[in-house]
Amino acid sequence: MPELPEVETVRRHLACALSGRRLHRVRARRNDLLKGGWHCRALERELTGRTVGEIGRRGKNLIIGLSNGAVLLAHLGMTGRLCVTDAEAPTDQHTHLIADLSDGRRLVFRDPRRFGHLELCADGRPGESETLRNVGLDAMADAFTARRLAEMLAGRTAPVKAALLDQRCVAGIGNIYACEAMFRAGISPQAPCGELSEEQVRRLHRAIRRVLAEAIAAEGTTIADYVTGAGVPGRFGERLRVYGREGERCRRRGCAGVIERIVQSNRSTFYCPACQR
DNA sequence: ACAACCTCCTGGGGGC
DNA sequence: TGCCCCCAGGAGGTTG
Missing domain, CATH: 1.10.8.50 (Helicase, Ruva Protein; domain 3)
Structure with a gap:
Protein backbone atom coordinates (compact mmCIF):
# COMPACT_ATOMS: atom_id res chain seq x y z
CA MET A 1 0.00 0.00 0.00
CA PRO A 2 1.64 3.18 -1.05
CA GLU A 3 2.76 5.11 1.99
CA LEU A 4 5.48 7.76 2.00
CA PRO A 5 8.42 5.48 1.00
CA GLU A 6 6.48 3.87 -1.87
CA VAL A 7 5.24 7.24 -3.13
CA GLU A 8 8.76 8.66 -2.88
CA THR A 9 10.01 5.70 -4.95
CA VAL A 10 7.38 6.45 -7.59
CA ARG A 11 8.33 10.14 -7.48
CA ARG A 12 11.96 9.33 -8.22
CA HIS A 13 10.96 7.09 -11.09
CA LEU A 14 8.73 9.77 -12.59
CA ALA A 15 11.42 12.42 -12.16
CA CYS A 16 13.57 10.32 -14.52
CA ALA A 17 10.96 8.98 -16.93
CA LEU A 18 8.42 11.82 -17.07
CA SER A 19 10.04 15.19 -16.38
CA GLY A 20 10.80 17.12 -19.55
CA ARG A 21 8.32 15.17 -21.70
CA ARG A 22 5.33 16.73 -23.40
CA LEU A 23 1.86 15.21 -23.05
CA HIS A 24 0.52 15.03 -26.57
CA ARG A 25 -2.55 12.82 -26.34
CA VAL A 26 -4.46 12.31 -23.12
CA ARG A 27 -7.37 10.00 -22.39
CA ALA A 28 -9.16 10.08 -19.03
CA ARG A 29 -11.85 7.47 -18.44
CA ARG A 30 -13.56 8.02 -15.09
CA ASN A 31 -15.01 11.25 -13.76
CA ASP A 32 -15.34 9.77 -10.27
CA LEU A 33 -11.55 9.59 -9.86
CA LEU A 34 -11.14 13.30 -10.52
CA LYS A 35 -11.29 15.76 -7.63
CA GLY A 36 -11.74 19.50 -7.78
CA GLY A 37 -14.85 19.32 -9.97
CA TRP A 38 -13.04 18.09 -13.08
CA HIS A 39 -14.49 15.78 -15.69
CA CYS A 40 -12.60 13.74 -18.24
CA ARG A 41 -12.99 15.87 -21.36
CA ALA A 42 -11.97 19.09 -19.60
CA LEU A 43 -8.99 17.39 -17.95
CA GLU A 44 -7.83 15.96 -21.28
CA ARG A 45 -8.07 19.42 -22.87
CA GLU A 46 -6.13 21.04 -20.05
CA LEU A 47 -3.36 18.44 -19.98
CA THR A 48 -2.81 18.11 -23.72
CA GLY A 49 0.26 19.98 -24.90
CA ARG A 50 1.69 20.62 -21.43
CA THR A 51 5.27 19.75 -20.63
CA VAL A 52 6.06 18.04 -17.34
CA GLY A 53 8.40 19.87 -14.99
CA GLU A 54 9.46 18.98 -11.46
CA ILE A 55 7.84 16.16 -9.54
CA GLY A 56 7.28 16.75 -5.84
CA ARG A 57 5.56 14.96 -3.00
CA ARG A 58 3.74 15.84 0.20
CA GLY A 59 2.84 12.90 2.37
CA LYS A 60 1.34 10.28 0.08
CA ASN A 61 0.51 12.82 -2.65
CA LEU A 62 2.47 13.30 -5.86
CA ILE A 63 2.76 16.86 -7.13
CA ILE A 64 3.46 16.95 -10.85
CA GLY A 65 4.50 20.36 -12.15
CA LEU A 66 3.35 21.28 -15.65
CA SER A 67 4.16 24.08 -18.06
CA ASN A 68 2.14 27.30 -17.65
CA GLY A 69 2.17 26.87 -13.89
CA ALA A 70 -0.46 24.15 -13.64
CA VAL A 71 -0.01 21.24 -11.25
CA LEU A 72 -1.39 17.70 -11.44
CA LEU A 73 -1.91 16.04 -8.06
CA ALA A 74 -2.11 12.28 -7.74
CA HIS A 75 -3.01 10.10 -4.77
CA LEU A 76 -2.48 6.35 -5.24
CA GLY A 77 -4.93 5.20 -2.57
CA MET A 78 -4.46 1.50 -1.87
CA THR A 79 -3.75 -0.01 -5.25
CA GLY A 80 -2.94 2.95 -7.50
CA ARG A 81 0.05 2.94 -9.83
CA LEU A 82 1.39 5.81 -11.84
CA CYS A 83 4.13 4.76 -14.20
CA VAL A 84 5.69 5.32 -17.59
CA THR A 85 5.37 2.31 -19.89
CA ASP A 86 6.00 1.38 -23.49
CA ALA A 87 3.20 2.48 -25.81
CA GLU A 88 2.50 -1.18 -26.67
CA ALA A 89 1.91 -2.22 -23.04
CA PRO A 90 -1.65 -3.49 -22.67
CA THR A 91 -4.23 -1.58 -20.64
CA ASP A 92 -7.43 -2.85 -19.04
CA GLN A 93 -10.60 -1.59 -17.39
CA HIS A 94 -8.62 -0.48 -14.36
CA THR A 95 -6.50 1.92 -16.41
CA HIS A 96 -8.07 5.31 -15.77
CA LEU A 97 -5.68 7.74 -17.47
CA ILE A 98 -3.32 7.33 -20.42
CA ALA A 99 -1.09 10.13 -21.65
CA ASP A 100 1.08 9.58 -24.71
CA LEU A 101 4.45 11.26 -24.26
CA SER A 102 6.72 13.06 -26.69
CA ASP A 103 9.32 10.27 -26.42
CA GLY A 104 6.94 7.57 -27.66
CA ARG A 105 6.24 6.11 -24.23
CA ARG A 106 3.14 6.71 -22.16
CA LEU A 107 2.12 7.73 -18.68
CA VAL A 108 -0.48 5.38 -17.21
CA PHE A 109 -2.61 5.67 -14.08
CA ARG A 110 -4.09 2.32 -13.06
CA ASP A 111 -6.02 1.67 -9.85
CA PRO A 112 -8.22 -1.44 -9.50
CA ARG A 113 -9.68 -0.54 -6.13
CA ARG A 114 -10.17 3.12 -7.06
CA PHE A 115 -9.29 4.65 -3.71
CA GLY A 116 -6.85 6.90 -5.54
CA HIS A 117 -7.65 10.12 -7.37
CA LEU A 118 -6.26 12.86 -9.60
CA GLU A 119 -6.76 16.60 -9.36
CA LEU A 120 -5.56 19.34 -11.68
CA CYS A 121 -4.76 22.75 -10.24
CA ALA A 122 -4.80 24.96 -13.30
CA ASP A 123 -4.04 27.99 -11.13
CA GLY A 124 -0.87 26.43 -9.71
CA ARG A 125 -2.00 26.78 -6.09
CA PRO A 126 -2.00 23.14 -4.99
CA GLY A 127 -1.95 24.03 -1.30
CA GLU A 128 -5.59 25.09 -1.55
CA SER A 129 -6.72 22.06 -3.52
CA GLU A 130 -9.19 19.47 -2.28
CA THR A 131 -6.32 17.00 -2.32
CA LEU A 132 -3.81 18.94 -0.21
CA ARG A 133 -5.75 21.40 1.88
CA ASN A 134 -6.06 18.98 4.82
CA VAL A 135 -2.61 17.46 4.50
CA GLY A 136 -0.17 18.35 7.27
CA ARG A 241 9.57 -6.40 12.47
CA VAL A 242 5.88 -6.54 13.41
CA TYR A 243 3.59 -5.87 10.46
CA GLY A 244 2.02 -9.11 9.22
CA ARG A 245 3.93 -11.17 11.80
CA GLU A 246 1.08 -12.18 14.14
CA GLY A 247 2.02 -15.22 16.22
CA GLU A 248 5.74 -15.00 15.35
CA ARG A 249 8.57 -14.32 17.77
CA CYS A 250 9.59 -10.74 18.47
CA ARG A 251 12.78 -9.88 16.58
CA ARG A 252 14.26 -7.70 19.28
CA ARG A 253 17.31 -9.34 20.77
CA GLY A 254 16.59 -10.90 24.13
CA CYS A 255 12.81 -10.47 23.87
CA ALA A 256 10.73 -13.63 24.27
CA GLY A 257 7.50 -11.87 23.22
CA VAL A 258 5.13 -12.99 20.49
CA ILE A 259 3.69 -10.49 18.01
CA GLU A 260 -0.02 -9.86 18.49
CA ARG A 261 -2.65 -8.40 16.18
CA ILE A 262 -5.38 -6.15 17.49
CA VAL A 263 -7.94 -4.04 15.62
CA GLN A 264 -7.88 -0.27 16.07
CA SER A 265 -10.37 1.90 14.16
CA ASN A 266 -11.16 -1.10 11.96
CA ARG A 267 -7.51 -1.61 11.00
CA SER A 268 -4.98 -4.23 12.02
CA THR A 269 -2.29 -3.20 14.46
CA PHE A 270 0.67 -5.51 14.98
CA TYR A 271 2.84 -5.09 18.07
CA CYS A 272 4.91 -6.86 20.67
CA PRO A 273 3.17 -6.69 24.06
CA ALA A 274 6.47 -7.48 25.78
CA CYS A 275 8.49 -4.54 24.48
CA GLN A 276 5.82 -1.96 23.66
CA ARG A 277 4.33 -0.32 26.75
C1' DA B 1 -13.19 19.87 19.53
C1' DC B 2 -12.52 15.44 19.48
C1' DA B 3 -13.17 10.45 19.05
C1' DA B 4 -15.32 6.42 17.26
C1' DC B 5 -17.49 4.46 13.80
C1' DC B 6 -19.00 3.81 8.66
C1' DT B 7 -18.41 3.89 3.64
C1' DC B 8 -16.32 3.44 -0.80
C1' DC B 9 -13.83 -0.54 -3.95
C1' DT B 10 -11.77 -5.10 -6.01
C1' DG B 11 -8.84 -9.19 -5.94
C1' DG B 12 -7.28 -12.90 -3.45
C1' DG B 13 -7.73 -16.40 -0.17
C1' DG B 14 -10.06 -19.66 2.98
C1' DG B 15 -13.82 -22.59 4.05
C1' DC B 16 -17.32 -25.69 2.77
C1' DT C 1 -14.26 -27.59 -8.58
C1' DG C 2 -16.81 -23.72 -7.58
C1' DC C 3 -18.93 -20.36 -4.92
C1' DC C 4 -19.43 -17.19 -1.26
C1' DC C 5 -17.79 -14.47 2.28
C1' DC C 6 -14.31 -12.01 4.39
C1' DC C 7 -10.34 -9.21 4.49
C1' DA C 8 -6.90 -5.61 3.17
C1' DG C 9 -6.89 0.04 4.28
C1' DG C 10 -6.69 5.69 2.78
C1' DA C 11 -9.54 9.23 3.79
C1' DG C 12 -13.72 11.72 4.04
C1' DG C 13 -18.14 11.70 6.16
C1' DT C 14 -21.35 11.06 9.99
C1' DT C 15 -22.65 10.33 14.60
C1' DG C 16 -22.27 10.92 19.55
Whole structure:
Protein backbone atom coordinates (compact mmCIF):
# COMPACT_ATOMS: atom_id res chain seq x y z
CA MET A 1 0.00 0.00 0.00
CA PRO A 2 1.64 3.18 -1.05
CA GLU A 3 2.76 5.11 1.99
CA LEU A 4 5.48 7.76 2.00
CA PRO A 5 8.42 5.48 1.00
CA GLU A 6 6.48 3.87 -1.87
CA VAL A 7 5.24 7.24 -3.13
CA GLU A 8 8.76 8.66 -2.88
CA THR A 9 10.01 5.70 -4.95
CA VAL A 10 7.38 6.45 -7.59
CA ARG A 11 8.33 10.14 -7.48
CA ARG A 12 11.96 9.33 -8.22
CA HIS A 13 10.96 7.09 -11.09
CA LEU A 14 8.73 9.77 -12.59
CA ALA A 15 11.42 12.42 -12.16
CA CYS A 16 13.57 10.32 -14.52
CA ALA A 17 10.96 8.98 -16.93
CA LEU A 18 8.42 11.82 -17.07
CA SER A 19 10.04 15.19 -16.38
CA GLY A 20 10.80 17.12 -19.55
CA ARG A 21 8.32 15.17 -21.70
CA ARG A 22 5.33 16.73 -23.40
CA LEU A 23 1.86 15.21 -23.05
CA HIS A 24 0.52 15.03 -26.57
CA ARG A 25 -2.55 12.82 -26.34
CA VAL A 26 -4.46 12.31 -23.12
CA ARG A 27 -7.37 10.00 -22.39
CA ALA A 28 -9.16 10.08 -19.03
CA ARG A 29 -11.85 7.47 -18.44
CA ARG A 30 -13.56 8.02 -15.09
CA ASN A 31 -15.01 11.25 -13.76
CA ASP A 32 -15.34 9.77 -10.27
CA LEU A 33 -11.55 9.59 -9.86
CA LEU A 34 -11.14 13.30 -10.52
CA LYS A 35 -11.29 15.76 -7.63
CA GLY A 36 -11.74 19.50 -7.78
CA GLY A 37 -14.85 19.32 -9.97
CA TRP A 38 -13.04 18.09 -13.08
CA HIS A 39 -14.49 15.78 -15.69
CA CYS A 40 -12.60 13.74 -18.24
CA ARG A 41 -12.99 15.87 -21.36
CA ALA A 42 -11.97 19.09 -19.60
CA LEU A 43 -8.99 17.39 -17.95
CA GLU A 44 -7.83 15.96 -21.28
CA ARG A 45 -8.07 19.42 -22.87
CA GLU A 46 -6.13 21.04 -20.05
CA LEU A 47 -3.36 18.44 -19.98
CA THR A 48 -2.81 18.11 -23.72
CA GLY A 49 0.26 19.98 -24.90
CA ARG A 50 1.69 20.62 -21.43
CA THR A 51 5.27 19.75 -20.63
CA VAL A 52 6.06 18.04 -17.34
CA GLY A 53 8.40 19.87 -14.99
CA GLU A 54 9.46 18.98 -11.46
CA ILE A 55 7.84 16.16 -9.54
CA GLY A 56 7.28 16.75 -5.84
CA ARG A 57 5.56 14.96 -3.00
CA ARG A 58 3.74 15.84 0.20
CA GLY A 59 2.84 12.90 2.37
CA LYS A 60 1.34 10.28 0.08
CA ASN A 61 0.51 12.82 -2.65
CA LEU A 62 2.47 13.30 -5.86
CA ILE A 63 2.76 16.86 -7.13
CA ILE A 64 3.46 16.95 -10.85
CA GLY A 65 4.50 20.36 -12.15
CA LEU A 66 3.35 21.28 -15.65
CA SER A 67 4.16 24.08 -18.06
CA ASN A 68 2.14 27.30 -17.65
CA GLY A 69 2.17 26.87 -13.89
CA ALA A 70 -0.46 24.15 -13.64
CA VAL A 71 -0.01 21.24 -11.25
CA LEU A 72 -1.39 17.70 -11.44
CA LEU A 73 -1.91 16.04 -8.06
CA ALA A 74 -2.11 12.28 -7.74
CA HIS A 75 -3.01 10.10 -4.77
CA LEU A 76 -2.48 6.35 -5.24
CA GLY A 77 -4.93 5.20 -2.57
CA MET A 78 -4.46 1.50 -1.87
CA THR A 79 -3.75 -0.01 -5.25
CA GLY A 80 -2.94 2.95 -7.50
CA ARG A 81 0.05 2.94 -9.83
CA LEU A 82 1.39 5.81 -11.84
CA CYS A 83 4.13 4.76 -14.20
CA VAL A 84 5.69 5.32 -17.59
CA THR A 85 5.37 2.31 -19.89
CA ASP A 86 6.00 1.38 -23.49
CA ALA A 87 3.20 2.48 -25.81
CA GLU A 88 2.50 -1.18 -26.67
CA ALA A 89 1.91 -2.22 -23.04
CA PRO A 90 -1.65 -3.49 -22.67
CA THR A 91 -4.23 -1.58 -20.64
CA ASP A 92 -7.43 -2.85 -19.04
CA GLN A 93 -10.60 -1.59 -17.39
CA HIS A 94 -8.62 -0.48 -14.36
CA THR A 95 -6.50 1.92 -16.41
CA HIS A 96 -8.07 5.31 -15.77
CA LEU A 97 -5.68 7.74 -17.47
CA ILE A 98 -3.32 7.33 -20.42
CA ALA A 99 -1.09 10.13 -21.65
CA ASP A 100 1.08 9.58 -24.71
CA LEU A 101 4.45 11.26 -24.26
CA SER A 102 6.72 13.06 -26.69
CA ASP A 103 9.32 10.27 -26.42
CA GLY A 104 6.94 7.57 -27.66
CA ARG A 105 6.24 6.11 -24.23
CA ARG A 106 3.14 6.71 -22.16
CA LEU A 107 2.12 7.73 -18.68
CA VAL A 108 -0.48 5.38 -17.21
CA PHE A 109 -2.61 5.67 -14.08
CA ARG A 110 -4.09 2.32 -13.06
CA ASP A 111 -6.02 1.67 -9.85
CA PRO A 112 -8.22 -1.44 -9.50
CA ARG A 113 -9.68 -0.54 -6.13
CA ARG A 114 -10.17 3.12 -7.06
CA PHE A 115 -9.29 4.65 -3.71
CA GLY A 116 -6.85 6.90 -5.54
CA HIS A 117 -7.65 10.12 -7.37
CA LEU A 118 -6.26 12.86 -9.60
CA GLU A 119 -6.76 16.60 -9.36
CA LEU A 120 -5.56 19.34 -11.68
CA CYS A 121 -4.76 22.75 -10.24
CA ALA A 122 -4.80 24.96 -13.30
CA ASP A 123 -4.04 27.99 -11.13
CA GLY A 124 -0.87 26.43 -9.71
CA ARG A 125 -2.00 26.78 -6.09
CA PRO A 126 -2.00 23.14 -4.99
CA GLY A 127 -1.95 24.03 -1.30
CA GLU A 128 -5.59 25.09 -1.55
CA SER A 129 -6.72 22.06 -3.52
CA GLU A 130 -9.19 19.47 -2.28
CA THR A 131 -6.32 17.00 -2.32
CA LEU A 132 -3.81 18.94 -0.21
CA ARG A 133 -5.75 21.40 1.88
CA ASN A 134 -6.06 18.98 4.82
CA VAL A 135 -2.61 17.46 4.50
CA GLY A 136 -0.17 18.35 7.27
CA LEU A 137 3.61 18.44 7.50
CA ASP A 138 5.45 15.78 5.50
CA ALA A 139 7.00 13.22 7.83
CA MET A 140 10.41 13.62 6.17
CA ALA A 141 10.35 17.43 6.07
CA ASP A 142 12.96 19.31 8.13
CA ALA A 143 10.12 21.17 9.84
CA PHE A 144 8.76 17.93 11.27
CA THR A 145 10.66 17.89 14.56
CA ALA A 146 10.15 16.06 17.84
CA ARG A 147 8.83 19.34 19.24
CA ARG A 148 6.21 19.57 16.48
CA LEU A 149 5.22 15.98 17.08
CA ALA A 150 4.81 16.71 20.79
CA GLU A 151 2.51 19.66 19.95
CA MET A 152 0.42 17.45 17.70
CA LEU A 153 -0.02 14.80 20.38
CA ALA A 154 -0.52 17.07 23.39
CA GLY A 155 -3.86 16.83 25.14
CA ARG A 156 -5.32 14.16 22.90
CA THR A 157 -6.88 11.03 24.34
CA ALA A 158 -6.90 9.01 21.11
CA PRO A 159 -4.38 6.17 20.80
CA VAL A 160 -0.99 7.13 19.32
CA LYS A 161 -1.62 4.84 16.37
CA ALA A 162 -4.67 6.88 15.33
CA ALA A 163 -2.68 10.12 15.49
CA LEU A 164 0.10 8.71 13.31
CA LEU A 165 -2.46 7.71 10.67
CA ASP A 166 -4.09 11.16 10.72
CA GLN A 167 -2.66 12.94 7.67
CA ARG A 168 -3.67 16.35 9.01
CA CYS A 169 -0.98 16.02 11.72
CA VAL A 170 1.96 14.40 10.02
CA ALA A 171 1.60 13.25 6.44
CA GLY A 172 2.88 10.07 4.82
CA ILE A 173 2.54 7.42 7.54
CA GLY A 174 0.11 4.57 6.85
CA ASN A 175 -0.71 1.37 8.67
CA ILE A 176 2.55 -0.47 8.00
CA TYR A 177 4.99 2.26 9.03
CA ALA A 178 2.82 3.34 11.97
CA CYS A 179 3.15 -0.20 13.37
CA GLU A 180 6.86 -0.37 12.62
CA ALA A 181 7.63 3.06 14.11
CA MET A 182 5.78 2.30 17.34
CA PHE A 183 7.62 -0.99 17.66
CA ARG A 184 11.00 0.66 17.19
CA ALA A 185 10.07 3.33 19.72
CA GLY A 186 8.89 0.71 22.21
CA ILE A 187 5.53 2.45 22.60
CA SER A 188 2.17 0.69 22.89
CA PRO A 189 -0.12 1.50 19.97
CA GLN A 190 -2.93 1.88 22.50
CA ALA A 191 -1.15 4.51 24.59
CA PRO A 192 -3.15 7.75 24.67
CA CYS A 193 -1.28 10.51 22.80
CA GLY A 194 -1.33 12.95 25.68
CA GLU A 195 0.22 10.51 28.13
CA LEU A 196 3.54 10.06 26.31
CA SER A 197 6.58 11.48 28.09
CA GLU A 198 8.91 13.91 26.32
CA GLU A 199 11.42 11.11 26.02
CA GLN A 200 8.83 8.79 24.43
CA VAL A 201 7.87 11.46 21.90
CA ARG A 202 11.54 11.95 21.00
CA ARG A 203 11.94 8.18 20.55
CA LEU A 204 8.81 8.02 18.41
CA HIS A 205 10.01 10.89 16.22
CA ARG A 206 13.39 9.24 15.74
CA ALA A 207 11.75 5.89 14.97
CA ILE A 208 9.46 7.45 12.35
CA ARG A 209 12.36 9.14 10.56
CA ARG A 210 14.55 6.05 10.65
CA VAL A 211 11.97 3.56 9.47
CA LEU A 212 10.87 5.83 6.62
CA ALA A 213 14.46 6.55 5.55
CA GLU A 214 15.34 2.85 5.56
CA ALA A 215 12.20 2.01 3.60
CA ILE A 216 12.95 4.71 1.01
CA ALA A 217 16.45 3.28 0.62
CA ALA A 218 14.89 -0.17 0.06
CA GLU A 219 12.38 1.26 -2.46
CA GLY A 220 9.41 0.56 -0.23
CA THR A 221 7.45 -2.44 0.99
CA THR A 222 5.56 -4.76 -1.32
CA ILE A 223 2.57 -6.41 0.36
CA ALA A 224 0.21 -7.18 -2.47
CA ASP A 225 0.95 -5.54 -5.77
CA TYR A 226 2.97 -2.38 -5.33
CA VAL A 227 6.07 -2.33 -7.52
CA THR A 228 8.78 0.26 -7.98
CA GLY A 229 9.09 2.24 -11.18
CA ALA A 230 11.31 -0.49 -12.54
CA GLY A 231 8.48 -2.97 -11.98
CA VAL A 232 10.19 -4.90 -9.20
CA PRO A 233 8.90 -5.35 -5.65
CA GLY A 234 10.22 -3.10 -2.88
CA ARG A 235 12.75 -4.76 -0.61
CA PHE A 236 11.59 -3.48 2.77
CA GLY A 237 9.09 -6.30 3.32
CA GLU A 238 11.79 -8.62 4.59
CA ARG A 239 12.79 -6.04 7.19
CA LEU A 240 9.37 -5.58 8.77
CA ARG A 241 9.57 -6.40 12.47
CA VAL A 242 5.88 -6.54 13.41
CA TYR A 243 3.59 -5.87 10.46
CA GLY A 244 2.02 -9.11 9.22
CA ARG A 245 3.93 -11.17 11.80
CA GLU A 246 1.08 -12.18 14.14
CA GLY A 247 2.02 -15.22 16.22
CA GLU A 248 5.74 -15.00 15.35
CA ARG A 249 8.57 -14.32 17.77
CA CYS A 250 9.59 -10.74 18.47
CA ARG A 251 12.78 -9.88 16.58
CA ARG A 252 14.26 -7.70 19.28
CA ARG A 253 17.31 -9.34 20.77
CA GLY A 254 16.59 -10.90 24.13
CA CYS A 255 12.81 -10.47 23.87
CA ALA A 256 10.73 -13.63 24.27
CA GLY A 257 7.50 -11.87 23.22
CA VAL A 258 5.13 -12.99 20.49
CA ILE A 259 3.69 -10.49 18.01
CA GLU A 260 -0.02 -9.86 18.49
CA ARG A 261 -2.65 -8.40 16.18
CA ILE A 262 -5.38 -6.15 17.49
CA VAL A 263 -7.94 -4.04 15.62
CA GLN A 264 -7.88 -0.27 16.07
CA SER A 265 -10.37 1.90 14.16
CA ASN A 266 -11.16 -1.10 11.96
CA ARG A 267 -7.51 -1.61 11.00
CA SER A 268 -4.98 -4.23 12.02
CA THR A 269 -2.29 -3.20 14.46
CA PHE A 270 0.67 -5.51 14.98
CA TYR A 271 2.84 -5.09 18.07
CA CYS A 272 4.91 -6.86 20.67
CA PRO A 273 3.17 -6.69 24.06
CA ALA A 274 6.47 -7.48 25.78
CA CYS A 275 8.49 -4.54 24.48
CA GLN A 276 5.82 -1.96 23.66
CA ARG A 277 4.33 -0.32 26.75
C1' DA B 1 -13.19 19.87 19.53
C1' DC B 2 -12.52 15.44 19.48
C1' DA B 3 -13.17 10.45 19.05
C1' DA B 4 -15.32 6.42 17.26
C1' DC B 5 -17.49 4.46 13.80
C1' DC B 6 -19.00 3.81 8.66
C1' DT B 7 -18.41 3.89 3.64
C1' DC B 8 -16.32 3.44 -0.80
C1' DC B 9 -13.83 -0.54 -3.95
C1' DT B 10 -11.77 -5.10 -6.01
C1' DG B 11 -8.84 -9.19 -5.94
C1' DG B 12 -7.28 -12.90 -3.45
C1' DG B 13 -7.73 -16.40 -0.17
C1' DG B 14 -10.06 -19.66 2.98
C1' DG B 15 -13.82 -22.59 4.05
C1' DC B 16 -17.32 -25.69 2.77
C1' DT C 1 -14.26 -27.59 -8.58
C1' DG C 2 -16.81 -23.72 -7.58
C1' DC C 3 -18.93 -20.36 -4.92
C1' DC C 4 -19.43 -17.19 -1.26
C1' DC C 5 -17.79 -14.47 2.28
C1' DC C 6 -14.31 -12.01 4.39
C1' DC C 7 -10.34 -9.21 4.49
C1' DA C 8 -6.90 -5.61 3.17
C1' DG C 9 -6.89 0.04 4.28
C1' DG C 10 -6.69 5.69 2.78
C1' DA C 11 -9.54 9.23 3.79
C1' DG C 12 -13.72 11.72 4.04
C1' DG C 13 -18.14 11.70 6.16
C1' DT C 14 -21.35 11.06 9.99
C1' DT C 15 -22.65 10.33 14.60
C1' DG C 16 -22.27 10.92 19.55
